[in-house]
Each structure stands twice: as structure tokens, then as C-alpha cells.
Amino acid sequence: MFVSLLVSALSVLCPLGQTSLPLVVNTWPFKNATAAAWRTLQSGGSVLDAVEMGCACCEMEQCDGSVGYGGSPDEYGETTLDAMIMNGNTMEVGAVADLRRIKNAIGVARAVMERTDHTLLVGESASVFAENMGFIAEDLTTNKSLNIFTQWLKGNCQPNYRKNVFPDPSMSCGPYKPKATLNQRKRVAQHANTRSHDTIGMVALDQNGHVAAGTSTNGLTHKVPGRVGDSPIVGAGAYADSSAGAATATGDGDVMMRFLPSYLAVELMRAGADPSAACKTAISRIKRHYSDFFGAIICANTTGHFGAACNKVPGFSQFHYMVSNSESDTPLMKSVDCI
Ligand code: SD4
Numbered sequence: 336m337f338v339s340l341l342v343s344a345l346s347v348l349c350p351l352g353q354t355s356l357p358l359v360v361n362t363w364p365f366k367n368a369t370a371a372a373w374r375t376l377q378s379g380g381s382v383l384d385a386v387e388m389g390c391a392c393c394e395m396e397q398c399d400g401s402v403g404y405g406g407s408p409d410e411y412g413e414t415t416l417d418a419m420i421m422n423g424n425t426m427e428v429g430a431v432a433d434l435r436r437i438k439n440a441i442g443v444a445r446a447v448m449e450r451t452d453h454t455l456l457v458g459e460s461a462s463v464f465a466e467n468m469g470f471i472a473e474d475l476t477t478n479k480s481l482n483i484f485t486q487w488l489k490g491n492c493q494p495n496y497r498k499n500v501f502p503d504p505s506m507s508c509g510p511y512k513p514k515a516t517l518n519q520r521k522r523v524a525q526h527a528n529t530r531s532h533d534t535i536g537m538v539a540l541d542q543n544g545h546v547a548a549g550t551s552t553n554g555l556t557h558k559v560p561g562r563v564g565d566s567p568i569v570g571a572g573a574y575a576d577s578s579a580g581a582a583t584a585t586g587d588g589d590v591m592m593r594f595l596p597s598y599l600a601v602e603l604m605r606a607g608a609d610p611s612a613a614c615k616t617a618i619s620r621i622k623r624h625y626s627d628f629f630g631a632i633i634c635a636n637t638t639g640h641f642g643a644a645c646n647k648v649p650g651f652s653q654f655h656y657m658v659s660n661s662e663s664d665t666p667l668m669k670s671v672d673c674i
Contacts, residue, residue: 350449355639359385359659359666361537362585362633363598368392368658369666372539373659381548382539383445386427390441390551393535396407401533404438405477407553409560410509412484414553416440420448423546423575430455430567437465438470441551444567446470449506455567487557496559497588533536534566536573536583538635546637548575548583548597551645570598579605584615586630586646594621600634610643611635615674618644622627622674631656631673633635649654 359372363615372389380388394403394416401407418440419430429448432455434440443465447456458466466472466576474623487493488508499518500511533553534578550573553590565588566572574597582600584591596617603613614634621628630643631654652673659666 336461339446347435353453355662356540356542357382357658357660358540358635358639360399360633360641360642361535361657362583362631363535364655364657364668365393365396365398365402365535366666367396367399367413368529368535368537368670369657369659372537376539376541382541382545383420383422385446385539386537386547386549387441389537390418390420390535390549391439393408394439394441395552396537397666399533399551399661400479402551403440403553404475405475407478407556407558408484408487409554409558409562411560412476412481414480415560416551416553416574416631417445417477417550417581417650418549419461419569420444420549421547421573421575421581423548423571423577423581426576428454430569431461431465431642432563433457433458433461433561435462436464436475437462437470438475439470440472441549443468443470444551454569457563458561459581483556490616492557495557496555496562508611534564534585534588535563536566536633537584537654538573538575538583538626539632540579540581540635540637540639541613544577544637546577546581546635548581550574550583557576562589565592566616568592570595574596574598574601574659576601576605577637579600580610580635582617582634584617584630584632587625587628590625590628591630593622596630596632597620598630604634604643607672609642610636610640611671614642614644618646618674631671643669643671645673 368380371392372385375388448612492508571592575581582597600613600617
């Protein structure tokens with residue numbers, strides 16, 4: 336009696352000690368993805384199953400046009416996919432980048448993890464691997480992505496991500512050749528249209544403290560063919576370690592991958608930072624060098640506490656993300672003010 340009174344008094348006085356596991360957290364208000372992951376956990380699936388199902392749900396739904404087929408056509412008009420999954424118990428990772436013709440990128444990432452000794456497969460060879468593993472090859476182009484591409488061509492291929500080339504990339508389409516002199520070209524204002532990139536990044540934790548993380552995206556619209564973002568890069572797009580927690584990032588991957596924000600956040604949580612503080616520090620680290628980068632990160636520690644942070648830029652002052660835990664039957668949208 337005395338002990339149980341003491342325990343309940345402590346949980347009121349010290350809510351940080353409470354756990355709320357299992358837990359699913361994902362970037363952006365992709366509610367069906369959260370629900371799919373949560374259902375997977377509830378029906379006895381592992382955290383890896385949950386992350387895979389959650390991300391696959393977004394791939395099928397083409398969440399915001401930024402995940403899965405039919406989005407972010409590159410300079411050739413082709414949609415290519417990046418994805419990763421990480422097992423925080425074993426530190427195994429499977430990832431694919433620049434994946435062509437296969438819709439279920441997170442599934443292929445998991446196959447890389449479970450059916451090879453490798454971590455990351457890229458491009459055409461990743462697609463051949465996927466086909467051999469039984470994934471169906473399909474055209475990822477849709478009327479929508481074709482239209483985005485056609486409009487871009489009509490608009491003189493603007494914006495594009497070339498610099499130090501001729502003809503002048505701010506006024507022309509390629510083919511480009513290198514210019515003899517290197518000049519700074521102001522980075523294309525990525526945050527002019529923050530909706531143009533909304534990767535799903537998801538972390539899942541079970542009751543036993545097993546942590547997993549994953550991502551899936553079609554990257555960046557009008558990217559240079561072959562471009563790979565942060566999402567399939569370990570420690571950049573996501574990171575999971577069952578002895579510390581998990582994190583996953585979204586935003587301007589070309590910048591963010593230089594700072595391994597997901598790894599940093601997990602290491603900060605390992606050192607005792609609470610998830611919100613860890614996320615803020617990861618964002619601040621990037622901000623120091625790229626004050627106007629577009630990006631956000633979500634973090635969860637092993638006790639089921641979670642947090643998020645984002646960089647404030649014009650048109651993006653709040654970041655929304657989804658959470659499912661035992662406190663609610665349905666996924667809840669959370670918001671954080673950007674710093
Ligand atoms: C990328 N980070 O390829 C991805 C895109 C993204 O929110 O996260 N959008 O750069």
C-alpha cells in the first residue's frame with residue numbers, strides 16, 4: 336500500500352520519469368502513416384515492421400506528393416526514390432538511393448538490410464536488386480509529375496541546382512559545361528515552397544525498449560539526376576540506437592546531410608539531453624552555417640519522451656508532426672514553433 340502510494344506520488348511529482356511506450360512519431364501530419372505503424376505494433380509487429388508499414392503507407396498514398404511515385408521529377412522528368420530503415424538493437428541499416436521504377440522504396444531498403452551484408456544500394460543496380468527480390472518494376476511517372484516537369488521546361492528550367500556552369504543556369508536549360516571561374520551562386524530559395532519536400536521520417540519504440548527509425552522520399556523537385564538527399568544517409572535522415580533513442584530529419588537534405596543531425600540528436604539524448612533540447616541543438620548546429628535552411632527534426636528517447644524542432648524561415652514558422660502512444664487511440668498532431 337505504502338509502496339504504491341509512493342509510486343503514484345512520484346509519478347505526479349516527477350512526470351519525466353513516466354514512460355509512454357510503445358510510441359510512434361513521424362514527420363509532418365501524415366496521419367494514416369502513423370495509424371498504420373501503430374496498428375502494426377498493436378497487432379504484434381516489431382518496430383521495424385511498424386516503420387516499414389508506416390512509410391509504405393505514405394509511399395502508396397504519395398503523401399504530399401513528396402513521398403513515393405509521381406513526385407519530385409528530376410531534370411529528366413523521372414521520379415527516383417530514397418529510403419532507409421535502421422534497427423536500433425543491432426545497428427543494422429538498409430538503404431536505397433536514386434531507386435528507379437520501384438514504388439516500395441522502404442521495402443527495398445529493408446531487403447537490403449535483411450538480404451545483403453550491405454548498407455546502401457543506389458541507382459539502376461538498386462532497382463535490379465529490387466526486381467530480383469520480387470519487387471514489381473513500374474513507371475513512377477504520373478500525369479502530375481509529367482505536368483510539373485513540362486511546366487519546368489516551359490519556364491526555362493527554373494529553378495535548377497546548377498552553379499559555375501555555362502550557359503547561365505539562372506536563365507537557361509542545359510546541357511551545361513563547367514565555367515573556368517568559380518563564383519558563388521546564391522542557393523535556390525528552397526523555402527520558397529516548403530511544400531515541395533515533405534519526406535516521411537518515422538521512429539518507433541516498443542515496450543521492451545527496441546527502437547527503429549526509417550525514411551522514405553522522392554527527394555527534391557528538379558534535382559540533378561543522380562542527386563541523393565539526406566534521407567537514406569545513416570545519421571542524417573534518421574538514426575536509431577536502442578540504448579539512447581531515435582531521430583529523423585526532414586528538409587533541405589543537401590545542407591542537412593552535412594551535419595548528421597539525427598546522429599547528433601541521438602548522441603545528445605544519450606548524454607542526458609531531453610528530446611526537445613536535443614532536436615533544438617541539432618537544428619542550431621546547422622543554422623550556424625546556413626541560417627535560412629529549411630528543415631526540421633523529431634527525436635524520441637528510450638523512455639518514450641519525444642520532441643521536435645525546426646528552423647524558422649519565411650513561410651515556415653511551425654512544424655507539425657504526428658504521435659501515437661498509449662495515451663490516445665488515434666494519432667495526435669503535435670506542433671512546435673521553429674527557432
Ligand atoms: C531530401 N530531405 O531529399 C529530403 C527531402 C525532405 O522534407 O525531407 N523533405 O532532401
